[in-house]
Amino acid sequence: MDIMATESRITTGSRGTRLLGLAALAGVLALLVFAFVLTDPDVRTHPTSGEEFGQFDAVRLLYLHVPMAILTYAAYALCAAASAGYLLRRTPWWDVTAHAAAEVGTLACALVLVTGSIWGRPVWNTWWEWGDVRLMTTLLLFLLFLGYLALRRAAVDPESAARPAAVVALVAVLDIPLVNRSVEWWENRTLHQKSTLTELKIEDLTLFTLVLGIVVFGLVVTWLLLHRFRVGWLERAEVTHGIDRAIAERRGVASTTGVDSTVGQTREES
Amino acid sequence: MREVLADLSLVAAKDLRIEFRSRVLANQVAPFALLVLVLFGVALDADQRTLRSFAPGLFWVAVLLCALLAVQRSVAVERADDAVVGLRLSGMSPAALFLGKATAVLVQLLVLEVLLTGGIIVLYRSSVEDVALLVLTGLAAGVAVAAAGTLYGAMAAGLGVSETLLPILLLPVLAPVLIGATRAFDDALGAAAVDGWAWLVLLAGLAVVLTLVGALAYRVLVED
Numbered sequence: 250m251d252i253m254a255t256e257s258r259i260t261t262g263s264r265g266t267r268l269l270g271l272a273a274l275a276g277v278l279a280l281l282v283f284a285f286v287l288t289d290p291d292v293r294t295h296p297t298s299g300e301e302f303g304q305f306d307a308v309r310l311l312y313l314h315v316p317m318a319i320l321t322y323a324a325y326a327l328c329a330a331a332s333a334g335y336l337l338r339r340t341p342w343w344d345v346t347a348h349a350a351a352e353v354g355t356l357a358c359a360l361v362l363v364t365g366s367i368w369g370r371p372v373w374n375t376w377w378e379w380g381d382v383r384l385m386t387t388l389l390l391f392l393l394f395l396g397y398l399a400l401r402r403a404a405v406d407p408e409s410a411a412r413p414a415a416v417v418a419l420v421a422v423l424d425i426p427l428v429n430r431s432v433e434w435w436e437n438r439t440l441h442q443k444s445t446l447t448e449l450k451i452e453d454l455t456l457f458t459l460v461l462g463i464v465v466f467g468l469v470v471t472w473l474l475l476h477r478f479r480v481g482w483l484e485r486a487e488v489t490h491g492i493d494r495a496i497a498e499r500r501g502v503a504s505t506t507g508v509d510s511t512v513g514q515t516r517e518e519s
Numbered sequence: 520m521r522e523v524l525a526d527l528s529l530v531a532a533k534d535l536r537i538e539f540r541s542r543v544l545a546n547q548v549a550p551f552a553l554l555v556l557v558l559f560g561v562a563l564d565a566d567q568r569t570l571r572s573f574a575p576g577l578f579w580v581a582v583l584l585c586a587l588l589a590v591q592r593s594v595a596v597e598r599a600d601d602a603v604v605g606l607r608l609s610g611m612s613p614a615a616l617f618l619g620k621a622t623a624v625l626v627q628l629l630v631l632e633v634l635l636t637g638g639i640i641v642l643y644r645s646s647v648e649d650v651a652l653l654v655l656t657g658l659a660a661g662v663a664v665a666a667a668g669t670l671y672g673a674m675a676a677g678l679g680v681s682e683t684l685l686p687i688l689l690l691p692v693l694a695p696v697l698i699g700a701t702r703a704f705d706d707a708l709g710a711a712a713v714d715g716w717a718w719l720v721l722l723a724g725l726a727v728v729l730t731l732v733g734a735l736a737y738r739v740l741v742e743d
Contacts, residue, residue: 389691400684409678416740420732
């Protein structure tokens, strides 16, 4: 692992990720301007009573909520694909990718639940709706992956968690089609609206801001993924490197005392 | 196929024999199941109408809690003296091993379900209105819980912290089973007007899927 060779300056950044990070940062700033300044709050007027109704300023939360929901699916789908890849190939690359995707996906999923709840308070008049299938399936997805991450943390040696983690991930992603399709399958059991993106029911600038949100947070999530992958890779390298170093130290001791440098032979034994 | 069935019954009989001799189910898990029912009763202020209408949900939560204990016991039996190594070296197919262990857990769960049914009839004054639905639901949900429990038990066992890891891994997977079984019991016990047979179909589907996934994935977990 030559990445460990430059021990004095270990970093997970590279020229590519720095550029990506800058692009993501600029995108977030642009998105803030669009979300809070250029777009209008959602205010509609009732045709007969003339009363104002709508989501008002709460609609701005959706520029974070909807992209994060899409990126949760993407990250978890990547985790499942990498887990399947690991079971077929059994190389650390797939395993580290699956772990990184699961961690970033869980962060995105937590943001989906939190922003959804904050949005729901003024719009649906509730923080949480037990009868809503999409809320329930999303929460379950989050809990399934908390279990996945707990399993990862429980293993002392990352290699030993790889196989069970891959199976857990492949079972957990079966929940994703349920989350995504729940709005169509159980129309009477959800407060969520049907997909507005595919039916183009929203105004131009709102739609543009939403798409911008998806792109920008897509960059942020990709940036996080790359760094998390590299941290994971370094963790693996550290385990291997630690063993190599221990062997080398032992050999060093043996050679200075002028005995055969067979691994496992101690000074006392010689 | 015949070989798988023979191996399956060998493993299941072995686990049940150990259980029969050690009496962990009878002396520890069964009293725990009744204790859970009593605690629910105390927590809900012994309000008969509330208890009766929530009995299906409380019943299945109690089953899941007991299933955690049964699965942990099933895992502990193999961990003692590294018995699992002997099983792997015996040349049995992992699928037969999985199905045998799951069958033993299922039998124990069915015993607990019978006990808990008696418990809710006596303590919560539930009345059985559809015996066939009740029995089939108990069986289908039992299969689903035993299959998922055996699979996740094997996963957690390899990492040495199965006691704390198993619940967080297993319970979210069993949430759909809890929903389906509770709804079906709502109908069978006359606690709510729902179509219990439709939920039973869902449960049967879950039982088949979890058993197949378990039989396939077990190979990945036990190979070395």
